[in-house]
Amino acid sequence: xxxxxxxxxxxQRAALDAGRVSSAELxxxxxxxxxxxxxxGAFVHLQxxxxxxxxxxxxxxxxxxxxxxxxxxxPVAIKDLMVQEGEPCTCASRILEGFVAPYQGTAVxxxxxxxxxxxxxxxxxxxAMGSSxxxxxxxVARNPWDPARTxxxxxxxxxxxxxAGIVPIAFGSDTGGSIRQPASHCGVVGMKPSYGRVxxxxxxxxxSSLDQIGPFARTASDCALALAAIAGxxxxxxxxxxxxxxxxxxxxxxxxxxxxxxxxxxxxxxGADPAVLARVREAVAELERAGAxxxxxxxxxxxxxxxxxxxIATAEASSNLARYDGVRFGRRAQARSLGEMYRRTRSxxxxxxxxxxxxxxxxxxxxxxYDAYYRKAMQVRTLLRRDFEQAFxxxxxxxxxxxxEVAFRIGEKTADPLKMYLSDIYTxxxxxxxxxxxxxxxxxxxxxxxxxxxxxxxxxxATLLRVADAYQRCTSWHEQHxxxxxxxxx
Amino acid sequence: xxxxxxxxxKYEVVIGLEVHVHLCTDSxxxxxxxxxxxxxxxxxxxPIDLGLPGVLPVLNRRVVELGxxxxxxxxxxxxxxxxxxxxxxxxxxxPKGYQISQYEDPLATGGWLEVEVSGYDxxxxxxxxxxxxxxxxxxxxxDAAIAGDAGSHVDLNRxxxxxxxxxxxxxxxxxxxxxxxxxxLRELLRWADVSDADxxxxxFRCDANLSLRRHGAxxxxxxxxxxxxxxxxFVEEALYAEIARQAELLDRGERVVQxxxxxxxxxRTTRVMRLKENADDYRYFPDPDLLPxxxxxADIDAVRRALPEVPEERRARFERDYALSEYDARLLTExxxxxxxxxxxxxxxxxxxxVANWMLRDVLAQLKERDSEIDATQLTPAALAKLxxxxxxxxxxxxxxxxxxxxxxxxxxxxxxxxxxxxLEAVSDSGLLESAADAAIAAHPDIVAQIRxxxxxxxxFLMGQVMKRTQGKANPKAVREILARKLEA
Numbered sequence: 001x002x003x004x005x006x007x008x009x010x011x012q013r014a015a016l017d018a019g020r021v022s023s024a025e026l027x028x029x030x031x032x033x034x035x036x037x038x039x040x041g042a043f044v045h046l047q048x049x050x051x052x053x054x055x056x057x058x059x060x061x062x063x064x065x066x067x068x069x070x071x072x073x074x075p076v077a078i079k080d081l082m083v084q085e086g087e088p089c090t091c092a093s094r095i096l097e098g099f100v101a102p103y104q105g106t107a108v109x110x111x112x113x114x115x116x117x118x119x120x121x122x123x124x125x126x127x128a129m130g131s132s133x134x135x136x137x138x139x140v141a142r143n144p145w146d147p148a149r150t151x152x153x154x155x156x157x158x159x160x161x162x163x164a165g166i167v168p169i170a171f172g173s174d175t176g177g178s179i180r181q182p183a184s185h186c187g188v189v190g191m192k193p194s195y196g197r198v199x200x201x202x203x204x205x206x207x208s209s210l211d212q213i214g215p216f217a218r219t220a221s222d223c224a225l226a227l228a229a230i231a232g233x234x235x236x237x238x239x240x241x242x243x244x245x246x247x248x249x250x251x252x253x254x255x256x257x258x259x260x261x262x263x264x265x266x267x268x269x270x271g272a273d274p275a276v277l278a279r280v281r282e283a284v285a286e287l288e289r290a291g292a293x294x295x296x297x298x299x300x301x302x303x304x305x306x307x308x309x310x311x312i313a314t315a316e317a318s319s320n321l322a323r324y325d326g327v328r329f330g331r332r333a334q335a336r337s338l339g340e341m342y343r344r345t346r347s348x349x350x351x352x353x354x355x356x357x358x359x360x361x362x363x364x365x366x367x368x369x370y371d372a373y374y375r376k377a378m379q380v381r382t383l384l385r386r387d388f389e390q391a392f393x394x395x396x397x398x399x400x401x402x403x404x405e406v407a408f409r410i411g412e413k414t415a416d417p418l419k420m421y422l423s424d425i426y427t428x429x430x431x432x433x434x435x436x437x438x439x440x441x442x443x444x445x446x447x448x449x450x451x452x453x454x455x456x457x458x459x460x461x462a463t464l465l466r467v468a469d470a471y472q473r474c475t476s477w478h479e480q481h482x483x484x485x486x487x488x489x490x
Numbered sequence: 491x492x493x494x495x496x497x498x499x500k501y502e503v504v505i506g507l508e509v510h511v512h513l514c515t516d517s518x519x520x521x522x523x524x525x526x527x528x529x530x531x532x533x534x535x536x537p538i539d540l541g542l543p544g545v546l547p548v549l550n551r552r553v554v555e556l557g558x559x560x561x562x563x564x565x566x567x568x569x570x571x572x573x574x575x576x577x578x579x580x581x582x583x584x585p586k587g588y589q590i591s592q593y594e595d596p597l598a599t600g601g602w603l604e605v606e607v608s609g610y611d612x613x614x615x616x617x618x619x620x621x622x623x624x625x626x627x628x629x630x631x632x633d634a635a636i637a638g639d640a641g642s643h644v645d646l647n648r649x650x651x652x653x654x655x656x657x658x659x660x661x662x663x664x665x666x667x668x669x670x671x672x673x674x675l676r677e678l679l680r681w682a683d684v685s686d687a688d689x690x691x692x693x694f695r696c697d698a699n700l701s702l703r704r705h706g707a708x709x710x711x712x713x714x715x716x717x718x719x720x721x722x723x724f725v726e727e728a729l730y731a732e733i734a735r736q737a738e739l740l741d742r743g744e745r746v747v748q749x750x751x752x753x754x755x756x757x758r759t760t761r762v763m764r765l766k767e768n769a770d771d772y773r774y775f776p777d778p779d780l781l782p783x784x785x786x787x788a789d790i791d792a793v794r795r796a797l798p799e800v801p802e803e804r805r806a807r808f809e810r811d812y813a814l815s816e817y818d819a820r821l822l823t824e825x826x827x828x829x830x831x832x833x834x835x836x837x838x839x840x841x842x843x844x845v846a847n848w849m850l851r852d853v854l855a856q857l858k859e860r861d862s863e864i865d866a867t868q869l870t871p872a873a874l875a876k877l878x879x880x881x882x883x884x885x886x887x888x889x890x891x892x893x894x895x896x897x898x899x900x901x902x903x904x905x906x907x908x909x910x911x912x913x914l915e916a917v918s919d920s921g922l923l924e925s926a927a928d929a930a931i932a933a934h935p936d937i938v939a940q941i942r943x944x945x946x947x948x949x950x951f952l953m954g955q956v957m958k959r960t961q962g963k964a965n966p967k968a969v970r971e972i973l974a975r976k977l978e979a
Contacts, residue, residue: 083544096543103537105544204543209778237546238780316778319576322587323541327644342580365578365773374775 003029005165006481009074009222012168016062016073023062023073023117027055030075030119033166036487041133041141042151042160044080045088046120051075054117061115070225070249072115077161077170080121081128082213083202084108091204092136093126095324095349097331105202106237107171107213107230114229122170123157126351127321128178128206130154131423132413135353140410143186144482145448149407152182152423155216159186162216163482169217169226173203175210176309177403177427180439183216184402184451187441187477189223189468190216192427194458195434196241198227199234205320207313208239210431218478220440220468224248227461243459251462252469257291259467262395266302267426272404279450280401283442283475287399287467290474297391297398301383302429308384309428310421311364311377318361324349356417385433392457397467400426402439402451426453436461440468441477449477494610495664497730501702501737504710505668505729506619506660509675510653511685512626512693513556519625519652520547520590527691531645539650541585546779549574553623553652554783556684557597558793560654561621563682563800564675566601568790572622574780577772583628583644591624591655593774597783598622603678604802607670616671617659626651648692654684660699660710665729669722672696681801681826689721696725701746702736711736712746716753716760728753732760804829812842821850827865834871844878852895860899868902869895877905889962890914916965920972923956923964927972930955941977949973 015021034043058073081091083105090096123141125133133141133156141156143149144164151160155172159182162170172179174192183190191214198213215226231245326332326345333344364373413420430437435458439451456464472478497503521538538545561568575593601618628649632642662668676687676694687694701713719725736746752763801823808819823829836842880886886909894908930952931938937948956969
């Protein structure tokens with residue numbers, strides 16, 4: 001019996017618990033929908049055999065009255081830069097063609113320990129560099145709300161997979177907004193946890209000091225389940241935090257009374273589409289009606305965030321991507337000398353945007369420029385972190401638009417990288433400051449979803465989830481779904 | 491201080507050394523892979539050492555402890571916060587495309603060593619600029635004989651092995667001083683259990699910076715760097731070759747160009763390997779995968795307290811407490827294991843001087859014969875002390891006891907039981923000795939006549955004869971008395 005395409009993980013779990021459906025059926029349904037949605041380009045790799053076996057194992061557990069976690073038997077998807085032992089991991093790059101991971105990443109290990117069934121790997125911008133999912137060797141991913149538009153990026157495939165009802169939960173990574181911006185464009189909830197909350201062991205690095213894995217779901221409550229499954233200290237990641245993981249699901253009390261929402265004056269000034277800003281203001285007004293208070297706050301160094309971000313992220317990327325040299329794994333070009341082998345392997349293996357960022361980053365770290373660029377950017381980062389600390393003395397969370405506009409058309413910004421980079425204008429600060437951020441659907445502009453971004457104190461994911469959940473309890477944006485026009489004959 | 495060696499009449503030689511030392515840890519600097527020598531290529535590797543996508547380094551705590559130990563043993567200041575940085579360059583044996591090292595903020599700075607140089611009447615104090623922690627690279631093998639075909643091969647067993655880089659000030663003035671410094675440093679690192687520092691295994695590698703200036707000139711000349719000098723002999727040879735090369739250039743009025751040099755041991759010459767005019771740009775930046783290394787003062791103190799007494803202090807104490815000559819004390823403190831053994835045996839015995847004699851005469855000879863170290867044998871300090879006590883007490887003669895040292899080294903055991911079961915107890919039975927003495931006197935009338943004629947030398951010969959007849963078990967004192975009495979008669 002086909003189930004509601006847009007069922008949440010919580011609802012699936014209830015159905016599983018009640019014996020109304022099996023994990024095998026849920027997984028089969030996800031696989032079938034993924035196949036049928038080929039046109040969206042959300043997935044780059046499906047792993048049906050493994051997923052079916054895992055689903056059967058989950059059903060067997062349930063039959064014995066066991067359950068590993070609330071996600072046991074629930075189909076999920078992971079971005080093609082999260083390592084799963086025995087599966088390909090290409091980061092949507094030619095240079096990792098043929099690479100099959102010989103070790104297990106921590107987030108995937110945790111998902112497996114929770115019983116979640118990974119059905120496949122999702123499309124992305126190559127090495128997570130992009131805001132539109134247009135830089136992928138597999139081709140573009142499309143926005144389920146309008147397949148002529150991008151789903152955002154870089155985790156475009158994960159956002160599209162959830163928005164299209166293929167899986168209730170997907171995981172992505174966020175270096176400068178790569179979860180929140182596509183979540184906003186696809187009308188789903190997406191969360192970037194605090195830096196260090198989720199282990200990066202097995203997350204292929206773009207910019208190590210900024211990268212975090214996080215979940216996509218249609219509701220904040222599903223996000224809470226998904227985050228709980230992957231969060232926590234990992235001795236294999238020196239930057240992972242020791243602090244215990246709170247009960248995220250338990251934090252969803254449904255009320256926001258007494259909470260103070262900060263509205264950064266710099267983010268409501270200009271630069272964003274006025275219609276998007278209007279939706280965001282309306283959302284904040286809704287939260288006020290629910291009992292929250294608002295006040296203006298200031299993040300004086302916010303205007304420098306994009307510049308600092310693109311210096312730090314590219315610097316780190318230029319070093320992180322040096323390992324793709326054709327020597328030990330992935331693609332190797334034939335050549336007569338070592339230098340030529342390096343040049344050809346990397347010239348043929350990397351796409352234009354990745355090359356652009358490697359060049360930028362190499363320049364930024366070069367002798368004579370380091371102080372002017374990298375060191376200066378790190379100083380800005382410190383100042384920005386202080387801005388947030390200062391702001392959070394007067395508020396419990398901060399509300400902003402997630403992106404300056406709704407999903408743009410495929411091809412619209414590819415010719416102008418700088419314009420593309422400005423898609424991250426509201427999101428990069430959270431990565432630079434290491435604080436958590438979440439995007440929740442808050443309405444539509446021209447039939448396309450708008451996201452409200454909530455930023456919180458470091459390690460205070462619970463408050464963001466609580467507020468987003470309370471907002472979803474009194475709004476119904478998340479219950480509006482795209483027409484599955486992408487399904488053949490559907 | 492007496493005058494230091496002047497290797498060149500016209501130019502003063504200025505040398506600074508960079509030493510890379512492998513630390514003796516079970517696992518690598520940032521991965522759980524084992525550190526072993528002689529395993530098949532690429533056997534001792536973890537995904538972290540291979541630089542696979544998505545892996546992250548985790549610092550080996552033991553490395554920090556050893557680094558602090560080395561720093562304290564060389565009088566460096568250990569910094570409460572040091573930072574790991576990435577040194578970016580491409581090479582096939584560098585899996586990540588960067589080496590994790592320390593750059594702006596090293597583990598320790600500002601130490602010194604006192605180096606004894608042969609022929610100097612006072613040691614030379616050599617400053618240490620810095621000590622930092624870094625990972626080793628793998629090995630590239632271009633030799634077709636090893637690689638098996640024409641291609642180049644990479645062995646990553648060594649990739650990620652923990653290293654300390656120890657950089658000296660340009661305080662050395664001759665190749666002899668440089669070699670003495672290296673010997674001293676190696677001794678200290680072994681002593682402090684920081685490294686086995688085996689040069690043949692590449693655990694102790696040296697790069698040298700050398701420049702010349704006219705005697706008395708205030709500013710330093712242009713230096714060149716000699717890479718990978720992997721034996722003490724090569725260090726001296728290579729430095730002399732480079733002194734000759736630079737002096738010749740300067741004599742001709744030419745400039746020394748900053749370069750990395752290669753030493754060719756077969757021709758005893760140095761040649762330019764790589765010019766440094768276009769300085770390498772390694773694009774160092776702090777490694778975002780690792781937190782700054784913070785070391786609490788209390789932890790540094792704990793390492794300091796656990797640090798063994800340095801060799802010079804122990805030598806002086808041995809001279810003082812056990813009345814040893816400087817020469818004997820030096821021999822007994824050549825390695826920490828030997829010194830520990832001696833001290834334990836000296837304490838177990840009431841005769842520290844005898845213990846020293848037995849060790850220097852018998853134990854070291856046996857070790858040398860076996861090419862072994864004291865702690866690799868079955869001999870215990872208590873057993874040696876007991877054996878010596880048996881000799882001193884007249885229970886066994888020194889002659890009978892000496893072969894037991896080899897037995898104890900090979901098999902261990904209780905010296906007293908060995909003496910008993912092997913029937914080595916000294917013979918003091920006067921009847922037996924009397925008849926042996928009579929027999930010796932009867933057999934050598936010529937010697938007896940000599941002695942009676944006033945030449946006492948023959949007495950020792952007769953003693954030897956008695957010993958022979960008693961298989962060396964005769965108590966020498968008793969034999970001497972008996973012979974003296976009989977010959978007087």
